[in-house]
Amino acid sequence: MNIGAFIPELLRHLFKTPSTIDYPFKKLEVPPDFRGSPYLRPELCIACRACERDCPAEAIEITLTNEAEKKFKMVIHNDRCIHCAQCVDSCPTEAMLMDNLFEISDYDRHHLKKHWDFVRAVVKPKAEPKS
Amino acid sequence: MSFEIPIGPQHPALKEPVGIRVTVDGEIIREADLRLGYNHRGVEKLAEQKTWTQNIYLMERICGICSHSHATCYVQGVEKLMEIEPPKRGLYIRILVSELERVHSHLLWLGVAGHEAGFDSFFMYVWRDREIVMDILETISGNRVHYGINAIGGVRRDLDEMQIKHILDSLEVLRQRSAYYEKLGTTEPSFVARLAGVGYLSKEEAISLCAVGPTLRASGVPMDVRKDDPYAVYGEVPFEVCTAETCDVLGRTVVRIKELMQSYNIIEFLLKNLPAGPIAVRAPRRAKPNEVVSRYEAPRGENIHYIKSNGSDKPERVKVRAPTLANYAATIKMLKNGFIADVPLIFAAIDPCICCAERSVAIVDARTEQEKIVTMSSLRELSLKMTKHQARKREAEWPL
Numbered sequence: 001m002n003i004g005a006f007i008p009e010l011l012r013h014l015f016k017t018p019s020t021i022d023y024p025f026k027k028l029e030v031p032p033d034f035r036g037s038p039y040l041r042p043e044l045c046i047a048c049r050a051c052e053r054d055c056p057a058e059a060i061e062i063t064l065t066n067e068a069e070k071k072f073k074m075v076i077h078n079d080r081c082i083h084c085a086q087c088v089d090s091c092p093t094e095a096m097l098m099d100n101l102f103e104i105s106d107y108d109r110h111h112l113k114k115h116w117d118f119v120r121a122v123v124k125p126k127a128e129p130k131s
Numbered sequence: 132m133s134f135e136i137p138i139g140p141q142h143p144a145l146k147e148p149v150g151i152r153v154t155v156d157g158e159i160i161r162e163a164d165l166r167l168g169y170n171h172r173g174v175e176k177l178a179e180q181k182t183w184t185q186n187i188y189l190m191e192r193i194c195g196i197c198s199h200s201h202a203t204c205y206v207q208g209v210e211k212l213m214e215i216e217p218p219k220r221g222l223y224i225r226i227l228v229s230e231l232e233r234v235h236s237h238l239l240w241l242g243v244a245g246h247e248a249g250f251d252s253f254f255m256y257v258w259r260d261r262e263i264v265m266d267i268l269e270t271i272s273g274n275r276v277h278y279g280i281n282a283i284g285g286v287r288r289d290l291d292e293m294q295i296k297h298i299l300d301s302l303e304v305l306r307q308r309s310a311y312y313e314k315l316g317t318t319e320p321s322f323v324a325r326l327a328g329v330g331y332l333s334k335e336e337a338i339s340l341c342a343v344g345p346t347l348r349a350s351g352v353p354m355d356v357r358k359d360d361p362y363a364v365y366g367e368v369p370f371e372v373c374t375a376e377t378c379d380v381l382g383r384t385v386v387r388i389k390e391l392m393q394s395y396n397i398i399e400f401l402l403k404n405l406p407a408g409p410i411a412v413r414a415p416r417r418a419k420p421n422e423v424v425s426r427y428e429a430p431r432g433e434n435i436h437y438i439k440s441n442g443s444d445k446p447e448r449v450k451v452r453a454p455t456l457a458n459y460a461a462t463i464k465m466l467k468n469g470f471i472a473d474v475p476l477i478f479a480a481i482d483p484c485i486c487c488a489e490r491s492v493a494i495v496d497a498r499t500e501q502e503k504i505v506t507m508s509s510l511r512e513l514s515l516k517m518t519k520h521q522a523r524k525r526e527a528e529w530p531l
Contacts, residue, residue: 053182084277
């Protein structure tokens with residue numbers, strides 16, 4: 001046992017740069033697979049409701065607004081979303097995607113709601129993923 | 132003269148709400164009693180209303196630190212129920228994440244131990260290095276805490292060459308730092324003097340009180356689910372079960388640091404022998420009526436999930452036995468005949484996760500203070516009666 005085994009390490013740290021960053025002024029880059037908030041590409045959605053069924057937080061709602069024109073409305077309650085990206089995995093046409101925003105807080109939970117009105121897309125075997 | 136001191140449910144020394152009542156004789160604890168149930172969230176009940184896929188994310192949220200262990204334990208059981216075999220690559224990635232989680236949990240504990248022992252610079256350095264493993268987990272899964280990497284029948288995210296290189300590079304840094312902490316934890320005189328001899332739990336007591344995880348291994352019992360009942364691909368991964376003979380908090384620290392080193396070896400082995408192929412198979416939406424028990428070695432000890440299916444797309448029952456619950460009996464034993472100043476340290480040494488362990492409820496009559504034993508069916512009736520008129524979450528008016 002030696003007295004003060006920690007002192008050399010402490011002294012070394014006097015000359016090191018901080019390991020934290022000035023957050024609001026500098027931001028870390030998020031990894032490419034980061035799970036931000038889900039969003040819909042309405043031109044690809046076939047309204048199969050797979051995302052609505054699998055969402056663990058019941059944050060996705062798809063309602064039929066006009067039966068004749070096959071118009072649908074999708075609401076994503078981002079205040080309930082747990083950012084698990086299960087909807088992205090469940091989607092058969094890759095219409096659901098995650099963005100990479102992480103500063104998504106708001107004073108009012110109603111502002112976090114996102115909705116899309118769209119006409120159901122024609123069923124395609126596999127959609128072309130957009131770059 | 133004996134005196135009773137309540138510690139908790141809200142106390143600066145405790146991170147989560149749990150009540151400890153200690154009867155002291157001067158400075159020495161003669162009797163200890165744990166009061167649980169302050170953090171009950173009804174997760175098991177909620178699991179009965181969600182589908183197999185939705186439940187992965189619910190199980191993950193039982194605990195923040197060992198989120199992957201609960202999800203994996205559940206998924207393993209469901210895979211057995213659905214009679215599907217996940218592909219090799221999927222299993223490799225799954226246990227890679229579980230080992231990374233073990234590293235992050237043990238580093239977290241090491242920092243907490245330093246903090247409880249009054250060695251705060253140690254705490255800060257360890258937690259700074261823990262960020263490295265958090266970053267690895269973020270690059271693999273996209274999340275820092277709830278990785279959500281499990282799917283029924285495999286995993287959801289694949290690894291590419293860049294990520295493997297990033298993990299191996301970061302691992303070198305972690306290895307160096309952990310070797311330094313090992314040296315420091317066993318030679319720094321003030322730290323050792325604080326930890327040695329505190330919270331003594333002999334080998335026989337550890338076995339008879341059913342302690343699990345590092346608490347048990349620090350008492351010299353080499354018991355590890357990964358070795359005794361290898362799940363996933365642990366059968367083909369070389370590693371040692373780490374033990375210590377000192378039976379005290381110092382031993383628990385040593386065991387955890389040794390396990391860190393073993394985890395680095397396992398991660399390196401997994402990355403170098405990662406087989407090619409698919410990462411997941413398609414899972415059915417329903418499971419045949421059956422029941423299964425799934426075991427998993429979480430960072431804190433053995434985690435058990437009991438899952439029962441009834442042929443529908445929802446489980447009939449999910450029972451979670453978290454490792455902390457198994458260690459409570461041993462904690463009482465460790466607290467007895469110790470000093471009152473050691474309570475936070477001893478309690479922290481089992482790495483308690485209260486929200487993991489709060490799984491059952493006792494019905495106590497508020498007027499007579501008598502505990503009642505209620506059968507499952509009557510409890511169910513009571514809960515149905517209470518929730519009958521409540522709107523479902525989807526139909527509820529927001530904000531509530």
